[in-house]
Amino acid sequence: MTPAFEQLQQVITSRRSCKPSSMNGKIIPDEQITALLELANWAPNHGRTEPWRFFVYGGAALQDFCLQHATLYQENTLPESFNPAKFNNLLNQYTTVSHIIAVVMKRTQPTGIPILEEYAATAAAIQNMLLGAEALGIQALWSTGGMTHQPAMKALLGLGEADETLALLHLGYSDTPPTEGIRKIPLAEKISWKK
Ligand SMILES: Cc1cc2nc3c(=O)[nH]c(=O)nc-3n(C[C@H](O)[C@H](O)[C@H](O)COP(=O)(O)O)c2cc1C
Numbered sequence: 001m002t003p004a005f006e007q008l009q010q011v012i013t014s015r016r017s018c019k020p021s022s023m024n025g026k027i028i029p030d031e032q033i034t035a036l037l038e039l040a041n042w043a044p045n046h047g048r049t050e051p052w053r054f055f056v057y058g059g060a061a062l063q064d065f066c067l068q069h070a071t072l073y074q075e076n077t078l079p080e081s082f083n084p085a086k087f088n089n090l091l092n093q094y095t096t097v098s099h100i101i102a103v104v105m106k107r108t109q110p111t112g113i114p115i116l117e118e119y120a121a122t123a124a125a126i127q128n129m130l131l132g133a134e135a136l137g138i139q140a141l142w143s144t145g146g147m148t149h150q151p152a153m154k155a156l157l158g159l160g161e162a163d164e165t166l167a168l169l170h171l172g173y174s175d176t177p178p179t180e181g182i183r184k185i186p187l188a189e190k191i192s193w194k195k
Pocket of ligand 1: 015016017018141142143144145181182
């Protein structure tokens with residue numbers, strides 16, 4: 001293997017999801033957020049549609065976003081299903097998280113590219129950011145919690161009918177050691193290799 005492969009392998013295998021509650025409130029410099037967005041922009045995509053879009057929330061805008069997210073949850077949940085702990089969790093994420101980036105698939109119209117491929121390209125952009133974050137010592141969570149997939153989030157972000165939010169990427173730092181990586185299904189069971 002090459003040194004480049006070994007470095008990449010180290011970054012890929014060391015990357016772990018980190019819960020916002022394990023983040024410590026330390027703020028990521030803007031240049032590093034920009035560097036992650038630049039990595040995202042190099043994701044492969046079919047037909048050069050570059051379907052990824054990013055809504056970056058930091059500072060006071062992050063606090064506002066958390067309030068809006070929690071409010072959307074409250075407004076769109078039946079009273080009997082409403083969970084105050086979930087509301088408070090959404091509301092207070094800004095206290096531990098440095099930035100939240102809403103990563104959106106913006107459907108190109110008209111296009112012959114299947115929507116599945118637009119999702120796939122946007123997911124690749126997200127993974128580029130996760131790996132870049134790992135290499136920079138930044139903790140991250142690809143979250144689809146709260147209202148991520150709900151029409152109310154689409155409206156908040158001003159998305160079109162065919163657009164979708166694929167992630168609320170929570171970024172920050174943590175003082176807690178990363179959790180152990182777990183893969184439950186042996187790799188061999190996932191491979192059908194014909195020779
Ligand atoms: C599409 C997608 C959605 C996810 N949504 C959530 C989520 O809402 N909350 C959460 O805690 N983790 C979420 N995760 C992170 C997974 O829980 C995590 O990747 C998985 O447990 C494997 O752990 P690892 O990332 O440390 O390898 C999501 C991951 C993906 C790919």
